[in-house]
Amino acid sequence: MRGLFRWHGKWWPGVIPLVIFWAIAAWTSTEPLEADLSQRATAALKDTVLDKRRIAVSGRDVTFAADAFSEDGRLSAVASVEAVPGVRIVNDETRLVPEAKPFVWSAERDVARVTLGGSSPLPSSKSKLMEAARATLGGVEVADRMNLARGAPPRFDNVALLLLDQIAKLKDGKITLSDNKVTLSGMARELGGREAIAAALKNLPEGYSVAANDVKAPPYIFQAYKDPVAVTLTLSGYVPDNNVHAALVAAAGRKFFSEKVVDNLKASIGAPAGFAAAVVPALGALSRLSTGTLVVTDREVKLSGDALYEAAANQIRAGLGKEFPQGWQFKADIPVKPAAAPVDPTVCQQLFADLLGKARIRFESGKADIAADSAGLLDRLIETALRCPSANIEIAGHTDADGEEAANQTLSEKRAQAVADYLIKAGLPASRFTPVGYGSTQPIAGNDTEQGKAQNRRIDFVVR
Amino acid sequence: MAYLATFFWGWLLASLLLGLAMGWISVVQHGDGVSKNWKRWLAALAVALIAASLARVVPGRFGYWLDLGLIMFALYLCGCAVGSWLRDWVVSRSTPAA
Secondary structure (H helix, E strand, O other), X not given: OXXXXXXXXXXXXXXXHHHHHHHHHHHHHXXXXXXXXXXXXHHHOOOOOEEEEXXXXXXXXXXXXEEEOOHHHHHHHHHHHHOOOOOOEEEEOOEEXXXXXXXXXXXXXXXXXXXXXXXXXXXXXXXXXXXXXXXHOOOOEEEEEEEEOEOOOOOHHHHHHHHHHHHOOEEXXXXXXXXXXXXXXXXXXXXXXXXXXXXXXXXXXXXXXXXXXXXXOOOOXXXXXXXXXXXXXXXXXXXXXXXXXXXXXXXXXXXXXXXXXXXXXXXXXXXXXXXXXXHHHHHHHHHOEEEEEEEEEOOEEEEEEEEOXXXXXXXXXXXXXXXXXOOOEEEEEOOEOOOOOOOOHHHHHHHHHHHHHHOOOOEOOOOOOEOHHHHHHHHHHHXXXXXXXXXXXXXXXXXXXXXXXXXXXXXXXXXXXXXXXXXXXXXXXXXXXXXXXXXXXXXXXXXXXXXXHHHHOXXXXXXX | OHHHHHHOHHHHHHHHHHHHHXXXXXXXXXXXXXXXXXXXXXXXXXXXXXXXXXXXXXXXXXXXXXXXXXXXXXXXXXXXXXXXXXXHHHHHXXXXXX
C-alpha cells in the first residue's frame, strides 16, 4: 500500500491518451445514446394516453412535453420516462389538456360534408366518433375539427354516437351537445325524419335533455301534371295514407275523362291538415285546363296552365281559393289558350259526339244539379261550341226507364236546362241552345241491365 | 450506471487497460512525479467535477461528457493502482532478500 503513495505521482502521462480516448468516445457515442434513449422513452409511454407528445433527448437529459388527460396520467407518464435506464434528468414540460367549460361538441351537415367540431374527451373517443360517422353516413365526407378537452359529461361517447345517428337523418343542419343539453336545427332528409329524430332523442341517457329541437320537416309535396300530348295525368309526391291515395286516384279518374292516370304517389306521414279537401278541388281545376301543372307544397297550392276560354280562366282564378280549407293559399297562373280555328257545324257535331262518347255529363242522383266532376267535360263542350258560332244546338236530355214516365220527362227537361244554363253562364248566347227533354223515349241500350240504364241516362248535343 | 456500462463498455475497458499499463510502467520509471502543490490543485479539480456531476448541474450533452470522462478517469485510476501494485509485487519477489 505504501507503493501506491510512492508511485501515484507518476501516473499522469497516461492521462494524455485517456483524454484522447475520452474525446473519441464522446464523439462517437453521443448520438447513438440519444437515439437509444429516445426510443426507450417512447416505448415506455406506449400504453399511456397522451396528446401532442414530444420527446427530445440531449445527452442523457430528456425533455418531455405532452398533454395529459388527468393529473394521475400526467404523473405516471413522467414517472415512466424517469424510470427508463440511462435517463439522467427529465425536463417535465407536460401539462393537462385544457378543461372545456361548458363542454361543447357539435356535428354539422351541409351539402358537401359533415363536420364534427367542438371538444372530445380522449383521442380514442375522437377516432371512434369519426369511424361511426363514416359508417353511418355512407359515402358522405366527414371532416374532423374536434379538439381534445377535459370536462366531458358522463357517457359522452354514447350520447355523441346517438346524435351522429340523428345527423344521418338530416338533409342539412347542426346538432350541438353543450354539457348535457342537446340542441338541434336544420331540415330532415325525408318526411317523417323529424318525428324519427324526436323519437330517438327519448333514448338519451339519464341527465341529458333536449334544450331545443328546431328540426324542420321537408315540404310535403303533391304534384299533378296534365300532358295533352301523351294524354296522361301524372300524379307524384306524397299522400297521407292509402285511403286518401285511393280516393284521389278515383277522383282523378272521374275528372279526367280522356287522360290515363299515371300514379306515382307514395304514402307518408306529415301531411298538412285538410290535404284531401284541398287537393280534390284543385284536381278539378286542373281538369279544366288544356295543359297544366298542379303543385301542392305544404299548404300552398300552385296551379298553372292554359284555360280553354276566358270565362273558365276567371272562374278558376276566383273560385278555387274559396273551396280550400282555412289557412291554405292559392296561387294561379292561368292564361287562356288561343282560340282554336272555327269549323263547320258538321265537324262540331262530330266533335260533340266524340266528347260525349268518352264521358257523360254527370248529375247528382235524381236531381238536375251538374256534378263538379263534369266541369272538365263541359269546358271541352263549350270550347267546341265556340268553334262553330253559327250552329244552333239542341241539348237533349234522356233518362232510363226506371220510375214514372212523367217524372223522367221532367227530370230530363231540367237536366237539359241545367246544361244550357251552364253554357250560357260561360258566355255563349242563349239563342243558340234549345234544351229538350225526351224522358226515356229514346233509349240507346236495353233498360234491363244497369249498364244499359247508365248508357240511357245521358245528355246529347245535336247540331241543327 | 449499468445501462451506461453496457453501452460503452469498450471505452471503459480501454481506460482500465491504459491504467494497468501506466501503473505497470510507473513503478520502474525514473523521473519526477507531480509536485505536492499540483496534486492538491488536481485533487480539488477532481472533487469539483465529481460534485458537479453528482449535483447534475451541467446540462445536456456536456453533462453526459462530464460523466463519461469521470467514469473513464476513475477506471484509469483503478487500473493504475492495480498495475502498480502488481509490478511492485513482481519486483519485490525477484529481488533477493537482503
